Amino acid sequence: xxxxxxxxxxxxxxxxxxxxxxxxxxxxxxxxxxxxxxxxxxxxxxxxxxxxxxxxxxxxxxxxxxxx
Numbered sequence: 121x122x123x124x125x126x127x128x129x130x131x132x133x134x135x136x137x138x139x140x141x142x143x144x145x146x147x148x149x150x151x152x153x154x155x156x157x158x159x160x161x162x163x164x165x166x167x168x169x170x171x172x173x174x175x176x177x178x179x180x181x182x183x184x185x186x187x188x
Contacts, residue, residue: 130147130149133147133149133152133156134146134147137152157171
């Protein structure tokens with residue numbers, strides 16, 4: 121799994137989207153990433169549990185550090 125640390129995920133997804141759709145659809149990171157995460161969360165929420173915990177911690181920290 122060492123490749124996960126070095127892969128350019130948006131570029132990889134752009135290539136995959138193009139090949140799978142015969143270039144009729146284009147991957148757009150800002151539009152499509154959230155939709156992909158929603159599907160993964162519906163199919164296998166445990167698969168992204170670490171990501172959800174990390175985001176929750178970031179939000180909790182930001183809220184704690186924000187003055188009232």
